[in-house]
Amino acid sequence: MTFKNIFISIIFATAMIVAAFMINNARPKIEISQPGPEYVRAVGKCAECHLHETSAIVHQYSMSKHASQNVTCFECHRPQKRQETFNHKGFTLARNLTALNCSQCHSTEYDQFLRSRHGAPAWAAVTGSKGFTAEQIEYAEKYHPGSIMRPVNKLAIAEGKGVMEKGCLACHSVGMPNTDGSIGTCTACHARHSTSVALARQPETCGQCHMGPDHSQLEIYNESKHGVLFALQRKHLNLNASPKKLTTRDMPVPTCATCHMSGLEGMNVTHDVTERLSWWLFSAVSKKRPNYNLGQEAMKNICLKCHAKPQVEEFYREAEVVVHSTNEKVQKSVELIADLRNEGLLTPEPFDEPIEFIAFDLWHYYGRTAKHGAFMGGADFVQWHGNYELLLKMVEMEEIAKKLRGLSISEMK
Ligand code: HEC
Ligand code: HEC
Ligand code: HEC
Ligand code: HEC
Ligand code: HEC
Ligand code: HEC
Ligand code: HEC
Numbered sequence: 001m002t003f004k005n006i007f008i009s010i011i012f013a014t015a016m017i018v019a020a021f022m023i024n025n026a027r028p029k030i031e032i033s034q035p036g037p038e039y040v041r042a043v044g045k046c047a048e049c050h051l052h053e054t055s056a057i058v059h060q061y062s063m064s065k066h067a068s069q070n071v072t073c074f075e076c077h078r079p080q081k082r083q084e085t086f087n088h089k090g091f092t093l094a095r096n097l098t099a100l101n102c103s104q105c106h107s108t109e110y111d112q113f114l115r116s117r118h119g120a121p122a123w124a125a126v127t128g129s130k131g132f133t134a135e136q137i138e139y140a141e142k143y144h145p146g147s148i149m150r151p152v153n154k155l156a157i158a159e160g161k162g163v164m165e166k167g168c169l170a171c172h173s174v175g176m177p178n179t180d181g182s183i184g185t186c187t188a189c190h191a192r193h194s195t196s197v198a199l200a201r202q203p204e205t206c207g208q209c210h211m212g213p214d215h216s217q218l219e220i221y222n223e224s225k226h227g228v229l230f231a232l233q234r235k236h237l238n239l240n241a242s243p244k245k246l247t248t249r250d251m252p253v254p255t256c257a258t259c260h261m262s263g264l265e266g267m268n269v270t271h272d273v274t275e276r277l278s279w280w281l282f283s284a285v286s287k288k289r290p291n292y293n294l295g296q297e298a299m300k301n302i303c304l305k306c307h308a309k310p311q312v313e314e315f316y317r318e319a320e321v322v323v324h325s326t327n328e329k330v331q332k333s334v335e336l337i338a339d340l341r342n343e344g345l346l347t348p349e350p351f352d353e354p355i356e357f358i359a360f361d362l363w364h365y366y367g368r369t370a371k372h373g374a375f376m377g378g379a380d381f382v383q384w385h386g387n388y389e390l391l392l393k394m395v396e397m398e399e400i401a402k403k404l405r406g407l408s409i410s411e412m413k
């Protein structure tokens with residue numbers, strides 16, 4: 001290489017670098033508008049000492065609205081009526097904190113929560129009415145007939161106590177009856193010290209419980225257009241926006257919270273997650289809820305903040321077609337099991353014969369998934385994880401039924 005060539009190469013390379021730099025600078029800047037939570041240095045005896053003990057808690061608290069609004073450590077930790085206490089560095093504190101400690105300042109949220117299926121019905125779904133006072137039962141039964149007055153769940157019994165506590169109840173404790181007379185916990189969605197609305201608006205927060213084949217809401221959401229857009233745009237969203245002033249500028253894409261709870265553009269925030277629903281989708285054969293019209297209207301009003309009416313109506317119409325056709329398929333399997341019981345070919349006990357597990361999976365996994373997929377935009381769940389499996393499981397059940405019937409006839413001979 002000659003000197004001249006080297007010189008030309010250097011000039012060329014420099015020109016390329018300058019050009020690349022200019023092109024880069026010419027790109028429009030993307031605005032990142034998600035403000036982080038404000039950090040307020042916590043003061044007071046609890047915080048100062050705890051900065052040396054369990055300091056993460058103080059940092060979490062320092063990022064909360066509570067810190068900026070001067071809600072102190074003690075205000076949450078002081079004992080409420082009927083709470084067990086302990087003495088701690090000159091303070092009398094509550095041994096366990098529950099929804100009661102939050103409800104002293106947030107009674108509206110607590111009352112809404114109490115009316116929802118996140119309240120007492122969630123716990124009773126596993127353990128039945130045990131552990132509730134007569135008054136609590138009456139209250140919850142008024143809003144959700146049959147949700148409390150039911151026996152301990154048969155599957156939970158079959159699986160045993162240890163599993164019930166670390167499995168079923170770990171999720172269903174969102175509505176646990178507390179010894180102080182209150183119900184449930186607020187920290188499942190807000191955490192204890194950051195008490196964050198941003199956290200509660202994250203799909204993964206709901207997905208701690210709302211996942212898996214029997215209620216695949218998180219997986220469905222993640223594959224829906226909403227979920228995919230959210231994953232792309234989350235850094236441009238204002239997840240910390242005050243619920244009282246939440247606009248589609250803050251959240252142009254919905255998360256679980258937006259559809260089921262948020263006060264988008266002047267709508268009321270609700271902690272009653274039941275309020276915007278119109279079908280009992282979790283049931284084997286789904287029926288309309290008593291407040292079908294109100295529930296559906298409330299949810300559609302949320303859709304309508306971002307979509308046009310014909311699109312929303314069409315979406316609901318199609319989803320309801322899936323509910324009806326799933327109902328028919330599940331009904332067929334329910335009838336087959338009932339017939340086999342009547343014919344004396346199955347014991348009266350559930351969960352002791354293989355065909356009963358297939359029948360259970362049929363509605364509990366595949367039927368539910370198909371319906372949830374249809375309402376939340378998960379095509380794969382309507383079809384491959386839903387209807388395909390419904391078909392397959394029904395064929396399997398019919399095959400077993402044939403064998404059971406054949407066997408008994410030959411036995412009778
Ligand atoms: C002089 C220091 C000091 C002060 C003041 C203090 N704490 Fe503590 N706190 C501690 C220490 C040390 C522990 C034990 C940490 C451990 O077990 O690792 C503790 C533990 C706790 C626990 C857990 C107790 C348990 O048995 O589970 C809570 C809750 C707590 N503190 C809350 C508070 C609150 C609220 C205040 C103010 C009203 C406060 N603390 C004031 C030092 C302090
Ligand atoms: C918004 C209410 C709230 C505020 C404010 C609050 N806490 Fe707590 N704190 C809780 C709850 C709820 C728990 C969980 C208690 C339980 O499970 O019984 C808890 C638990 C704790 C624990 C035990 C945690 C563990 O994992 O071992 C400590 C220590 C504690 N808090 C200290 C503090 C300190 C120090 C402050 C102030 C800087 C504070 N808290 C402010 C609600 C609050
Ligand atoms: C002593 C009163 C008090 C207690 C106790 C209390 N809070 Fe708050 N909370 C407030 C105040 C005041 C605000 C700020 C309200 C505002 O700015 O609109 C607030 C705000 C909040 C917010 C909204 C935060 C945001 O970013 O907009 C949440 C969520 C919350 N609290 C949850 C809880 C939970 C959960 C508990 C119990 C573990 C609790 N609070 C206990 C007074 C309290
Ligand atoms: C991973 C968390 C999780 C676990 C573990 C779990 N559930 Fe659930 N369960 C849920 C969620 C979320 C729903 C709501 C489903 C829906 O509405 O689509 C639900 C719904 C139910 C329902 C229907 C609603 C009702 O009130 O009748 C019953 C019954 C139920 N679960 C019982 C159980 C039993 C029994 C176990 C253990 C054998 C269990 N669950 C384990 C999260 C869980
Ligand atoms: C700690 C576990 C847990 C978390 C976290 C949780 N849920 Fe649930 N959720 C449940 C259980 C359990 C049920 C079923 C209650 C029942 O009917 O027995 C339920 C039921 C529901 C229902 C159906 C109510 C009905 O009337 O049938 C909706 C909607 C719902 N949850 C939405 C949400 C949203 C949105 C979030 C997040 C902001 C969330 N959940 C977070 C456990 C949880
Ligand atoms: C775009 C709005 C939207 C989003 C986002 C959304 N949902 Fe839903 N969800 C719906 C609609 C619509 C229904 C069916 C309502 C009905 O019954 O009329 C539904 C039904 C449910 C049910 C079923 C209740 C039953 O009867 O079994 C649960 C539980 C639920 N959603 C939880 C979640 C969770 C958790 C997320 C996030 C992972 C989520 N949803 C995201 C709109 C949404
Ligand atoms: C299922 C999850 C969940 C549970 C359980 C829950 N919250 Fe919330 N909470 C949310 C969501 C989501 C928001 C934000 C709603 C929005 O986007 O507009 C919120 C908002 C709030 C706010 C701010 C409301 C406002 O209008 O500014 C308060 C205060 C609050 N929650 C308190 C509580 C209390 C107290 C409890 C217990 C009784 C509780 N939350 C239980 C999910 C939950």
Ligand code: HEC
Binds near residue numbers: 226251252259305
């Ligand atoms: C906060 C705003 C918001 C809410 C609330 C909302 N959506 Fe969406 N939705 C979007 C956005 C943004 C897109 C992507 C739109 C685009 O491509 O222009 C979308 C896409 C969709 C799509 C997919 C369209 C396609 O091209 O595949 C459907 C279907 C849909 N939404 C239905 C609903 C229904 C039904 C509700 C109420 C239960 C709802 N949405 C609530 C913002 C929202």
